[in-house]
Amino acid sequence: MNLYYDFHIHTCLSPCGDEDMTPNNIVNMAIIKGLDVIAITDHNSAGNVKACMDAAKETELLVIPGMEVTTSEEIHAVVLFDNLDSLKTLEKLIYDSVPNVKNKPDIFGRQIFMDSEDNEVGEEEKLLITACGFDIFSLYKKVTELGGVIFPAHIDKSSFSILSNLGAIPRELKFRAVEIKNAQKCTEYALDYKVIHSSDAHYLWDISERENYISADGKSISDVLYKLQQKSTI
Numbered sequence: 001m002n003l004y005y006d007f008h009i010h011t012c013l014s015p016c017g018d019e020d021m022t023p024n025n026i027v028n029m030a031i032i033k034g035l036d037v038i039a040i041t042d043h044n045s046a047g048n049v050k051a052c053m054d055a056a057k058e059t060e061l062l063v064i065p066g067m068e069v070t071t072s073e074e075i076h077a078v079v080l081f082d083n084l085d086s087l088k089t090l091e092k093l094i095y096d097s098v099p100n101v102k103n104k105p106d107i108f109g110r111q112i113f114m115d116s117e118d119n120e121v122g123e124e125e126k127l128l129i130t131a132c133g134f135d136i137f138s139l140y141k142k143v144t145e146l147g148g149v150i151f152p153a154h155i156d157k158s159s160f161s162i163l164s165n166l167g168a169i170p171r172e173l174k175f176r177a178v179e180i181k182n183a184q185k186c187t188e189y190a191l192d193y194k195v196i197h198s199s200d201a202h203y204l205w206d207i208s209e210r211e212n213y214i215s216a217d218g219k220s221i222s223d224v225l226y227k228l229q230q231k232s233t234i
Contacts, residue, residue: 041068
């Protein structure tokens with residue numbers, strides 16, 4: 001079955017995310033746009049993932065638990081899991097390795113924790129957008145050990161991408177997919193990897209339209225992640 005997706009969406013927990021990026025606003029906008037599956041991927045944190053999953057429980061929208069990790073090389077990588085426990089295990093490791101730099105909301109934006117009814121329940125004081133202590137190789141190893149899926153984010157960007165920072169994708173990193181933000185920049189990497197087109201949305205209107213789909217055997221998180229791990233195209 002074809003599932004229309006957006007695997008890279010930030011909530012208001014990301015300091016660069018708009019404060020309107022609340023769990024219910026994200027879920028409802030994704031439904032309005034006709035999506036079947038989304039992933040919540042805040043910077044170096046999974047603090048709003050459960051709230052978004054709970055907000056979608058009475059809907060047909062599938063919400064995958066995830067995170068966008070900034071490695072020590074300042075490479076952005078999207079990590080996805082089929083369960084919250086494994087994601088939370090990784091989150092603690094990442095969070096503990098992020099420098100203890102206090103956020104400046106007037107400069108970077110607030111980092112807001114929310115519940116499934118869009119109530120503010122707290123605010124993260126540590127700045128989440130700094131590089132963590134994991135390089136891309138150790139991050140790949142840890143995500144794989146925990147049973148998750150990892151792929152480099154927006155490889156066509158001139159900053160915070162694996163190509164801009166390393167110049168190439170090391171072959172020892174057995175990625176099955178890469179994310180290209182601009183569909184017009186589908187480079188030679190399309191020959192070697194599944195190409196994912198996600199929004200990297202920080203504002204509600206940026207969430208993907210019903211354009212890109214993945215062909216999976218069923219509509220479950222495990223079905224989607226299984227497909228992302230295969231060598232065939234999506």
